[in-house]
Amino acid sequence: MAFHWTAIPRFIPQLLAGAQLTLLITLAAMALGIAIGAAMAAGRVSRFRVLRLLAGLYVEFIRNTPALLQIFILFFGMPSLGLRMSAVTAGSIALGLNASAYLAEIFRAGLNGVPAGSREAAIALSFSRLHMLAYVTTPLAMRAAWPAFCNLVISILLASSLLSAISVYELTGITNDISTKTFLTFEVYSIAALFYVALNIAVSLLLALTGRLLFPPQSR
Amino acid sequence: MIEVKGVSKSYGAHEVLRQVSLEVEPGQVVAIIGPSGSGKSTFLRMLNGLEGFNGGSIRIDGHDLSVPRELQQVRRQVGMVFQQFNLFPHLTVGRNVTIAQRLVLKESKAAAEKRARRLLDRVELSEKWGSYPSQLSGGQQQRVAIARALAMEPKVMLFDEATSALDPELVGEVLDVMRSLASEGMTMLVVTHEMGFARNVADRVLFMDGGRIVADGPPGRLLDNPEDERLIQFLRRIGNHERSDPTPVSGAQPA
Ligand SMILES: Nc1ncnc2c1ncn2[C@@H]1O[C@H](COP(=O)(O)OP(=O)(O)O)[C@@H](O)[C@H]1O
Ligand SMILES: [Mg+2]
Numbered sequence: 001m002a003f004h005w006t007a008i009p010r011f012i013p014q015l016l017a018g019a020q021l022t023l024l025i026t027l028a029a030m031a032l033g034i035a036i037g038a039a040m041a042a043g044r045v046s047r048f049r050v051l052r053l054l055a056g057l058y059v060e061f062i063r064n065t066p067a068l069l070q071i072f073i074l075f076f077g078m079p080s081l082g083l084r085m086s087a088v089t090a091g092s093i094a095l096g097l098n099a100s101a102y103l104a105e106i107f108r109a110g111l112n113g114v115p116a117g118s119r120e121a122a123i124a125l126s127f128s129r130l131h132m133l134a135y136v137t138t139p140l141a142m143r144a145a146w147p148a149f150c151n152l153v154i155s156i157l158l159a160s161s162l163l164s165a166i167s168v169y170e171l172t173g174i175t176n177d178i179s180t181k182t183f184l185t186f187e188v189y190s191i192a193a194l195f196y197v198a199l200n201i202a203v204s205l206l207l208a209l210t211g212r213l214l215f216p217p218q219s220r
Numbered sequence: 221m222i223e224v225k226g227v228s229k230s231y232g233a234h235e236v237l238r239q240v241s242l243e244v245e246p247g248q249v250v251a252i253i254g255p256s257g258s259g260k261s262t263f264l265r266m267l268n269g270l271e272g273f274n275g276g277s278i279r280i281d282g283h284d285l286s287v288p289r290e291l292q293q294v295r296r297q298v299g300m301v302f303q304q305f306n307l308f309p310h311l312t313v314g315r316n317v318t319i320a321q322r323l324v325l326k327e328s329k330a331a332a333e334k335r336a337r338r339l340l341d342r343v344e345l346s347e348k349w350g351s352y353p354s355q356l357s358g359g360q361q362q363r364v365a366i367a368r369a370l371a372m373e374p375k376v377m378l379f380d381e382a383t384s385a386l387d388p389e390l391v392g393e394v395l396d397v398m399r400s401l402a403s404e405g406m407t408m409l410v411v412t413h414e415m416g417f418a419r420n421v422a423d424r425v426l427f428m429d430g431g432r433i434v435a436d437g438p439p440g441r442l443l444d445n446p447e448d449e450r451l452i453q454f455l456r457r458i459g460n461h462e463r464s465d466p467t468p469v470s471g472a473q474p475a
Contacts, residue, residue, distance in 0.1 A: 117306035121365075124268055125320035125372060126295035135319065139310050218352045219310045 008187055011178050015188075018174035019195050025092050025170055026157045026203075032096025033156070037103025044108050055104065062101035068162050070094045075166045091163035099156050106148045111137070113144025143215045150207045154200055161196075171195055221246045221376060221407050222267065227276030229262055229431075236262050238431040239276070246375075247405045251418035251439070254428035255454055260411045263428070264378050267409070268298040281375055296324065299369030303381040305361040307353040307368070313340065314349040317368045325372065332371075339367040343397050359390030366397055377401065379410040413458065419443055427451045 043055030062070070074097075075090040085093070114137055122132045164173035175192040179185045222244040229237040237259045244250055252260050265271040267278065269291045278285040283294045307316050317336035321327040327335070340346045343363035345356075353361050362382055369377060379398065383391045395417055402408055402421050412418060418425050418439055425442045427435040427450075435448045446452045 115306075115309070117302060117304050118308055120270060121300075121302065121306040121308065121368075123270060124295060124298075124300040125368070126292050126324050127320065128323075131323045135323065136308060143310060215310070216352070218355055220354055 003187055004184055005187055007182070007184055008191055011182075011188060011191075014174050014178060015171065015191065015195055018169060018171040018192075019199055021088070021168070021170040021174075022157065022160050022172075022199065023203075025088065025095065025160045025163060025168070026153070028092040029095035029099050029156050029160070030153060032093065033099030033103050036097065036100035037107055040100060040104035041107035041111065044104060045111060059101045059104050062098060063105075067095070067098045067159050068165060070098055071162055071166060087163070087166045087168045091160075091166055091168050095156060095160060095163070098159070099152060102152050102155075103149070106145050106152060107141065109148065110141035110143075110145030114140040143220070146211050146215060150204065150211070153203060153207060157200060157203060158196070171199075221248070221281060222409075223277075223279040224267075225277045227266065227273045227278060229259075229266065229271065229273045236431050237266075237273070240431070240433055241276075242426070242433065242436075244376075244407060244409065246407050248424060249402045249406075249408045249422045250410065250424045250426060251422035252409060252411045252426045252428060253413070253415075253418060253454070254426075254434075255457075258428040259431040260428050261380050264300075264380050264409060264411055267376075267378060268295050268300055270300070296372055297375045299372060299374035299377045301362070301365050301369055301377065301379045301382045303385050305353070305358070305365045305385070307361055307365055309353050311352075312349065313345065313351050313353070313356070313364050316353070316364060317371050320368070321371050335371055336367070339370050340364070343367050344393075357390060358386045359393045362386065362394045363397055366394075366401075370401075376407045376409070379408065379412070381411050381413065383412070383414060415443065415455075415458070427454065429454070 040055045040058055043051045044059070046052055046055070071091050071094040074094040075085070075087055078085065078090065118136055118140060119132065122136045127136070160170055161172035163170055164176055167173065169177065171192055175188050178188045182188070222242065224240060224242040227237060227240050228235065240259075240263060252263070254260055262271055266273050267280065267285075269285060273285075280294045281297055283290040283297075285291060285294055308319070311319060314333070314336060317339060318327075318329075318332040321332035321335065322329065325332075337346060337349070340349065343366060345360055345363055345367070348356060348360065348364070353364070356364065366377075366382075382398065383394050386394065391414070395414065398408070398410065398417070399421050410417065410422065420439075422439050425435075425437065425439045426433050427442065427448065429450050435442055435446070435451050442451070443455065446455060
């Protein structure tokens with residue numbers, strides 16, 4: 001068995017394009033996930049029972065079904081309801097919904113991590129509810145949720161490879177494609193793995209840096 | 221200044237305050253003592269609406285606490301200092317002292333910072349402007365918390381065991397600030413285990429037990445010639461002894 005590493009460089013541009021799409025999908029999924037996840041977290045701590053129940057059902061349903069199945073529902077299932085989307089769109093939305101369930105839990109844990117004393121101090125200083133939310137609860141909850149949030153970004157980035165199953169040419173999809181056309185199976189998959197590692201390191205570093213700026217260690 | 225009439229408070233079947241009434245004149249410094257669980261914190265927290273109450277009425281500077289709209293007015297005029305300081309951990313000292321001025325009083329940035337600098341100067345922490353609470357000692361944090369409360373220019377200051385969480389050697393610096401506030405005529409309600417403070421600074425001492433104000437009078441009479449049997453026992457338990465030292469900085473804690 002001989003490897004043909006020298007054949008790899010000409011596929012690098014394609015792999016880079018795939019990596020770029022992987023990042024874009026992750027970004028879109030996280031944006032959608034944050035919006036829905038925040039709403040669901042608010043639902044789960046709401047004083048209305050119905051909202052708590054609905055948000056709870058949503059979170060449990062998503063966390064107890066495979067992400068791949070969710071992607072299939074969005075891409076193959078939605079057209080029969082008259083909603084036709086490109087594979088990238090459907091896949092990103094599916095991944096965003098998936099992320100939202102985990103984010104709802106992460107945000108809720110963050111809310112529980114807000115020191116009760118800080119909230120009491122804000123009340124005693126006669127903050128309005130909105131001011132308390134904006135200046136005390138949210139920043140302290142974000143700070144508490146940050147490590148789990150960073151982990152989730154990496155999970156979603158890795159899970160975006162599932163979109164290859166609906167022929168999205170993100171990093172894994174494009175690698176499949178090169179592999180079937182060239183039979184350089186081991187070589188291209190190994191290189192793709194390295195790409196994932198590099199992506200995750202870069203994203204982790206960026207998040208760590210952001211975390212240090214947003215939440216300086218001395219402000220804990 | 222403060223007018224409490226027949227106020228009660230229950231948690232479920234547990235009656236924490238029973239028919240408490242109290243009038244406090246402007247400028248009066250009232251020390252509240254009593255065993256743990258007697259309702260001191262609950263009583264203090266009611267005075268700025270951190271706890272609701274069942275029955276009775278509370279008026280502070282003419283504002284009726286049971287009227288939701290007046291509650292915000294009251295909170296602006298009542299500063300509260302907590303046992304655990306409760307500074308905002310994510311904000312610098314300067315921001316801790318300016319934020320409520322900016323958000324609640326709608327002060328300009330310059331005015332808020334000017335007042336904050338003056339107050340931090342007063343508690344001798346002006347050099348800590350850019351520090352975060354976690355970078356300060358407990359005594360420093362509590363002094364910032366006092367400055368933060370004073371920044372709202374309150375008419376009444378409530379202290380709930382403000383020195384109980386401090387290492388003994390840091391108690392004095394906080395008591396000094398409280399003492400100087402008292403001497404400037406601030407109306408103060410001070411829940412404390414510092415008998416020296418109650419004796420030397422307070423105009424009046426309240427002894428609470430079982431959700432009632434059991435004894436109420438000038439410190440000399442209450443602490444030196446107690447009549448109530450429960451008060452006598454309480455004072456004995458915490459080791460109240462004759463002390464006329466004007467600056468008692470002992471950190472002696474009750475058992
Ligand atoms: N949130 C609460 N729920 C139930 N019971 C409470 C609550 N807060 C205080 N209590 C009870 O009320 C009583 C008085 O408490 P507190 O006012 O903290 O007393 P103190 O400050 O004098 O130690 C205690 O028996 C305490 O257990
Ligand atoms: Mg207490």
